[in-house]
Amino acid sequence: MGRIDDLANRYVAQWAPLSPTGATYVGIAGYDDQLDDLSPDGYAARAELTRRTLGELDVIEPETEAERIAQEAMQERLGLELARYDAGELTSEVNVISSGLHELRMVFDLMPTDGEEAKANVAARLNRFASALDGYKRTLREAAAVGRVSSQVQLVEVAKQCDAWVDPDGDNFFHGLVERLDSDGPLGAELRKGAAAATAATAEFGHFLRTELAPEGRQKQAAGRERYELASQYFLGAKVDLDETYAWGFAELARLEADMRTVAGRIVGPGATIDDAVRALDADP
Known part of the structure; x- marks a missing residue:
């Protein structure tokens, strides 16, 4: 195994505990009962791992063409992720497609649900949902305090998504998820408690977006050229004119x-x- 492979494996092993939802997204087992720390400290810890890994990458001399390609790919992805963090994008951007809230909500779509262990993991995550959103609110408040806030339109639209997810006549997402798992006994009680807690937390987060953050948001949805250049490079994997x-x-x-x-x-x-x-x-x- 080359040094690039070894570094990549060490990075993933350290990254997965810092991003349990990310671990679920990419299929790494063992973290399905946990959620990311979306507080400022949680974002800082992931950024520090990225910064440290990039520093190690920079001093490695690839021994093969495959290693060179792997090194450049890691430098490109991790470098842009760190640039977005340093620019305040990761900790401030909220839109109807992507945000910390969406990462938390969508991970339930990817979790295994067959068997008692899988259902227990769902229950654990549901019961951690409110705490994760509390941390995320602290992050968004810190970003807003230095003038980094998404547009009012996007914030209000995400608040509407929260409304739909908790509406008994709409998605009713968390309660619907628990009903499909169809568990009785102590595990069923934990699932129902978690669904109620996650529902309440999501409703409160929508209220936070609508009443606290949106009034501080940008009037225009346009992001500006510098921010768009960074976002387009991250999305495309290449710089374009x-x-x-x-x-x-x-x-x-x-x-x-x-x-x-x-x-x-x-x-x-x-x-x-x-x-x-x-x-x-x-x-x-």
Whole structure:
């Protein structure tokens, strides 16, 4: 085993206890009864592990081409993760797709549920949900205190997601999860207690977003060029020329719309709009 492999294995072994939900996402067993520490200290601990690992990576001389590729891949991913932490992105960004809340909520979709041990893990996580959200609120408050807050629109929309997850006539997610597990006795009682606690915590978190954080949020949803450059690089795994990419994108959009208008003319007749073509196709038996 090469030094890069050894370092990667040590990193994962140290990372999994710091990110139990991440461990579940990637299939590492043994952490399904725990949740991440989303407090400022929890984020700092994960960032310190990343920083330390990058320092070790930088002084390793790869012995093979495979090691070189693995080293560069780790440096790229971990480096961007650390850059996002240092820029305050990881500890402040809340949107309808991604946030600490979503990581906690979605991990229940990936957990094993067959057998008593699996159900006990679900119960344990449900009963830890409120504490995890309390830590996350501290993190978001610290970020807000230095001016890093998501847009008002996104914060309010996530609050609405919280409303849906706890609505008995909506998703009713946590209670629905427990009902599907169909457990009786002490384990069933723990599951029901956890569902009630997680439901209450999620409802309270939605209230926190709506009444405390949203008033501090940005009026515009636009993030700004510097933040977008970092986010796009993390998402794409590569740096792109944003001006060139957007110019190409708008040119492609214009080309596609012109093609659509041409096809609409063939369907309905000269001068027809795209909406005219859609109505004609919908009306055609």
